[in-house]
Amino acid sequence: MLRVHSPLSQSQTAVTERRERDVESPRSRSPRGSRATRQAVIDLDDTEHGLLADGLLPFSVCRSVIQVIWGKARSQAQAAHAAREASATGIPLSLGSSEPSQTQSDELLASGAEEVVSSALAALLKALDLDGTTRIPRQQGMQRSPAEDVILSRVRTLSLCAVAYWKEVSQDLGKAASSLARFLEMHRRLYWRRPPWRGVNLGGWLLLEPGPSFELFQQFGPARCEWQLLQQMRRKLGQQKTAEVLQAHRNTFLTEEDFQQIKSKGFNSVRIPFGYWIVTGPSNGDVYVGPALEFLDRALGFCKTLGLQVLLDLHGAPGGESGETPCGREMKDWRWEQWRLDESLEALKVIATRYKGHPSVSGIAVCNEPSEKVPADVLCQFYDQAIQAIRSCGMGPEEVSIVLPVYRTERLDEIWRIWNKVFDGFVRHANVAFDLHLYHCFGAWWQRQGLNSHLRMTKRDRKILRRVPAVVGEWSLALPHRALCQSDDEDQAYQAFATAQLQAYSHASHGWFFWNWRDSPEQHLGWDAQMCLQRRWLSQAEWKAD
Numbered sequence: 001m002l003r004v005h006s007p008l009s010q011s012q013t014a015v016t017e018r019r020e021r022d023v024e025s026p027r028s029r030s031p032r033g034s035r036a037t038r039q040a041v042i043d044l045d046d047t048e049h050g051l052l053a054d055g056l057l058p059f060s061v062c063r064s065v066i067q068v069i070w071g072k073a074r075s076q077a078q079a080a081h082a083a084r085e086a087s088a089t090g091i092p093l094s095l096g097s098s099e100p101s102q103t104q105s106d107e108l109l110a111s112g113a114e115e116v117v118s119s120a121l122a123a124l125l126k127a128l129d130l131d132g133t134t135r136i137p138r139q140q141g142m143q144r145s146p147a148e149d150v151i152l153s154r155v156r157t158l159s160l161c162a163v164a165y166w167k168e169v170s171q172d173l174g175k176a177a178s179s180l181a182r183f184l185e186m187h188r189r190l191y192w193r194r195p196p197w198r199g200v201n202l203g204g205w206l207l208l209e210p211g212p213s214f215e216l217f218q219q220f221g222p223a224r225c226e227w228q229l230l231q232q233m234r235r236k237l238g239q240q241k242t243a244e245v246l247q248a249h250r251n252t253f254l255t256e257e258d259f260q261q262i263k264s265k266g267f268n269s270v271r272i273p274f275g276y277w278i279v280t281g282p283s284n285g286d287v288y289v290g291p292a293l294e295f296l297d298r299a300l301g302f303c304k305t306l307g308l309q310v311l312l313d314l315h316g317a318p319g320g321e322s323g324e325t326p327c328g329r330e331m332k333d334w335r336w337e338q339w340r341l342d343e344s345l346e347a348l349k350v351i352a353t354r355y356k357g358h359p360s361v362s363g364i365a366v367c368n369e370p371s372e373k374v375p376a377d378v379l380c381q382f383y384d385q386a387i388q389a390i391r392s393c394g395m396g397p398e399e400v401s402i403v404l405p406v407y408r409t410e411r412l413d414e415i416w417r418i419w420n421k422v423f424d425g426f427v428r429h430a431n432v433a434f435d436l437h438l439y440h441c442f443g444a445w446w447q448r449q450g451l452n453s454h455l456r457m458t459k460r461d462r463k464i465l466r467r468v469p470a471v472v473g474e475w476s477l478a479l480p481h482r483a484l485c486q487s488d489d490e491d492q493a494y495q496a497f498a499t500a501q502l503q504a505y506s507h508a509s510h511g512w513f514f515w516n517w518r519d520s521p522e523q524h525l526g527w528d529a530q531m532c533l534q535r536r537w538l539s540q541a542e543w544k545a546d
Contacts, residue, residue, distance in 0.1 A: 003355070004261075005054075012121065012479050020462045022492070026161075027420030029239075029308040029418050030466040032490070039108045040386075044265070048104030051091065054219075055078055055146075055147040055150035055151055056190065056191055056192075056193065057128075057151065057190050057191055058131050058191070058398075058526045059191045059396060059397055059398040059430070060127070060131060061124070061127040061128055061131050061188045062191050062430070063430070064123055064126075064130075064258035064321040065120055065124050065127060065155060065158075066187060066303075066427065066430075067121075067123075068119055068120055068123035069116060069119075069155075069158055069162050070162055070427050071163075071166070072115065072119050073116050073159070073163045073166045074115040074121070074166050075111075076112030076113070076115065076116060076163060076166070077163070077167055077169075078166075079112070080167070081170070081201045081366065082508060087243060088256060093257070094355070097456060102376070104265075105252070113159070113160060113163040113164065115165055116159045116160075116162065117155075117156055117159040117160070117384050119462055120156075120158065120159045121152070121156075123188070124151075124155055126524065128415075130247035132425075133281045140472065144359075146402065150388075151190065154189055154190055155190075155546075157182070157186045158183055158186045158187060161180070161182045161186065162179075162183055164176075164179040165179040165180045165183060173413075176252065177416065177468060178465040178466065178467050180426060181467050181468055181469060183467065184426055184427075184469050184509070185268035185469075185509055187430065188430075188431060188502045191397070191398045192398065193398075194270060194309060194362050195511075196508070196509070196511035196512075197268065197271075197309060197311065197362075197363070197471060197511025197512065197513060198266070198268050198269065198271040198281055198511055198543045199262075199265055199267050199269030199270050199308075199309070199311070199511070199513045199514070200262060200267055200271070200513060200514045200515075200516065200517045200518065200529045201270070201271045201273065201473075201474060201513050201514065201515045201516045202254060202272050202273065202299075202449065202517055203273050203315075203515060203516045203517075204253065204514070204516065204518070204519075205250065205253045205254050205273075205274075205295075206272065206273065206275065206278050206292070206295060207226060207274055207278075207315045207316050207326075207328055208225075208226035208229055208328075209225075209226070209276045209325060209326065210223070210224060210325070210520070211223075211519045211520050211523050211527060212516050212518055212519050212520070213249070213253075213518035214519075214522065214523075216229060216245075216249060216409075217229060220233045220236060220237075220245075221257075221259070224325055224330050225325040225328060225329050225330040226275070226288065226316075226328045226329070227277060227286075227288070227328055227329035227330070228330070229288055230242065230246075230287045230288065231287060232244065232285075233246075241285055242289070242466065243289050243292045246272055246289050246463075250292060250295050251295075251530060254299065254517075257516065258452065259299070259302040259303060259306055259308065260306065261530075262308065262517065263306045263307070263308060263457050265529075265533055265540055266540030266543065266544050267308070267311035267412070267542075268307075268308060268309055268512075269308055269310065269311065269511070269513070270299075270303065270308055270309075270310055270311070270461035270517075271310075271311040271313050271364070271365075271473060271513040272299060272310060272312055272313060273309070273313045273315030273316075273326075273368065274296065274312070274313065274314065274315055275288060275290070275315060275316030275327075275328045276314060276316055276317055276318050276343065276344065276347045277289065277291065277316075277328075278290050278291060278292045278293060278295070278296065279291060279293060279314075279347045279351060280343075280346065280347050281342060281352050282351060283318060283340075284318065284319070284340065284343075286318075288328065290476035292407065295352065296312070300355065300360050300538065302538075303360040304358070304359055308360060309360060309362040309363070310360045310361050310362065310363070311362070311363035311364070311365060311403065311473075311513070312351055312355070312361060312364050312365070312399075313364075313365040313368055313403075313480050314344065314351070314364075314366060314367055314370040315327065315328075315365075315367075316328035316329075316368070317339055317340070317343075317344045317347075317367050317368075318340035318344055318347070319338040319339045319340040319341070319343075320334060320338060320339060321339055321367045321368065321369065321370040321371065321372060322334065322369060322371035322373075322517075323372070324369070324371070326368060326369055327368065327369070334371070334373075335373070336371060336373045336374040336375070336378070338468065339374065340362050341385075343387055344366070344367065345382075345386060345389045347391050347392070348364065348366060348386055348389050349392075349393055351364060352364065352389070352390045352393035352394070352395045353393045353394070354392040355395075356393055356395045356399070357394070357399070360398075360470065361373070361400060361509070362400060363398075363400060363402070363403055363471075364390055364395070364400055364401075364402055364403065365389075365391075365403035365404075365405065365435060365473065366382075366383060366402065366403065366404060367382075367386075367403060367405055368405055368407075368473075369437065369541075370405055370407060370437075372408070372411060376411070376415050376418050377418055377422070379415065380415065380418045380419050380422065380423055380425070383404045383419070383425070384421075384423050384425065386402070386404075386540065387402050387429045387432060389477035390402055395401070397430035397431035400431070400488050401431045401432065401433060401471075402429070402431065402432045402433075403432070403433055403434075403435045403471055403510070404419075404432055404433070404434055405434070405435040405473070405475065406434045406435060406436055407435070407436070407437055408436075408437070408468075408523070409438075409461075409464060410435060411460065412434070412436070412464065412468065415434070416434075416468060425544060426469065430479045431468065431469050432468050433468075433470050433509060433510040434468050434469065434471075435470070435471050435472075435473040436464075436465075436470055436471075436472055436473070436508075437472070437473055437474040437475070438461055438472055438474075438475045438497075438501075439474070439475065439476060439478065439504075440454050440457065440478070440479060440480075440497075441476075441478040441479060441480055441524075444458055446480060447480045447482060448480075448482065449480070449482065449483060450482060450483055450485070450486050451479075451483045451484065451486050451487055451493055451496070451497070452486070453483075454479065454483050454497060454500075455497065455500045458500040458501050458503070458504040459500075459504065461501075461504045461505070462503070462504035462507050464510045465504065465505065465507040465509075466507050467510045469510065470508045470509060471509075471510040471511055471512065471513070472505045472508050472511075472512035473502060473513055473514070474513060474515040475503075475505065475512060475514060475515065476513075476514065476516075476527050477497055477498055477532055477537055477538070478493055478526035479493075479494070479497060479524075479526060479528055483497075491535065491536065491537065492535035494526065494532075494535070495536070495537055495539075497529050497537075498532070498537050498539075498541060498542070500537050501544045502543055505522050506543070514529050514532075514538075515527065516528065516529065517529050517530065518530055519531075
């Protein structure tokens with residue numbers, strides 16, 4: 001039952017409606033900014049140096065500014081908290097001082113906000129000077145360029161969101177989450193050049209699943225996962241013939257024509273699930289067949305030609321991140337200690353080293369759908385290590401987003417708290433996002449819901465997605481039978497369901513991926529993107545990607 005009870009998911013957003021206005025047109029507001037904002041002048045339109053006329057900054061500059069903003073905002077919040085504590089206990093802040101009231105504490109925060117803004121702008125000018133990509137300062141009073149206005153507005157917004165977060169985090173987790181999400185959004189806009197993902201999954205290709213890989217499962221089953229299927233195939237065909245059949249599947253399941261069609265349908269990206277054995281070959285006695293990185297190479301070549309972005313998804317980890325079919329092997333008695341975390345990190349390093357600098361690779365997902373048996377602190381520790389491993393191989397935040405699966409919304413609060421409280425993860429690690437899989441068909445509760453309930457629940461998802469950096473890594477149009485009983489027109493019901501989901505998922509900072517590009521004809525048509533487009537349940541006009 002997908003319900004969210006905690007303040008992170010239920011409380012009102014932290015920032016007022018004014019915060020939702022587009023910062024891309026800040027000129028009308030800039031004269032009312034602080035004195036530091038009005039006096040900051042950055043030369044970004046110097047064609048001699050090929051500078052930042054698009055309003056983007058080198059990531060090294062962004063990192064320096066963020067460190068100043070976050071540190072200053074935290075210290076300001078700590079000072080205000082100390083003032084409140086002193087007021088509550090009757091202990092003066094200093095000899096001869098009077099006890100500060102709540103109003104005085106708020107005033108301290110307000111004045112501190114302007115100090116954070118001033119410090120941030122000073123840090124920006126200094127970082128640009130050290131970076132050497134621009135000449136500063138111009139003469140005071142000269143008209144700023146539109147690019148300058150965009151950057152100054154974003155830095156100011158960053159500062160105010162950081163102040164709001166540190167004020168709210170001990171009082172209202174929902175408001176704090178909204179402020180942090182806005183902070184991270186503005187930060188990313190300072191250096192990230194790509195549009196959000198609007199894509200499809202290519203499941204069933206480099207990790208076999210009964211739905212999308214239905215032909216193999218029908219021919220050589222019965223089996224419920226790749227592991228069981230390969231055991232059956234080896235009994236029937238022998239090891240060599242099994243490898244040949246698998247090679248033929250990998251060669252023919254997806255062709256250049258598929259990628260051309262994906263592009264023509266208005267998608268701008270693909271998520272490619274693969275097992276670790278594709279990267280390193282099988283280990284620890286596993287029955288999988290690999291390595292097979294040449295197939296990823298080929299797919300990335302097609303994507304480069306067509307201008308498609310790629311999210312590389314380590315869908316099946318060594319030992320499994322769960323005991324379920326999607327990780328490659330179904331094991332009812334699976335224990336989380338069986339997940340070979342060190343081997344997972346090595347596989348991610350191989351991927352990062354091989355594809356760093358590739359123009360199509362814009363994301364790496366470090367695993368897929370981790371079991372709730374994995375303790376949240378263990379999961380966050382792995383995520384911290386995975387990010388460091390990928391970044392150390394040369395994939396910087398300005399090049400690649402790193403995706404950290406939460407999977408189910410019920411676990412979002414717990415992981416969000418640990419990731420921020422223990423690891424300071426979103427600020428210490430730039431351009432990372434939580435992965436949520438938002439299905440409406442699994443579990444008894446969903447089976448009981450009518451169509452209107454399904455549509456209402458997409459509004460809940462929209463609220464959640466506005467409070468965390470996120471990608472909806474998987475979603476579909478699969479609906480329980482009961483949801484269609486209230487509708488006289490099945491096609492209209494699916495169209496309404498698709499529209500509601502697309503409107504909600506447009507709030508995911510990093511984008512979304514439909515599951516799947518193709519699926520078994522014996523499955524619900526809502527799993528197959530091509531069939532959904534053919535039936536006009538999905539309309540590319542609703543998301544037309546850049």
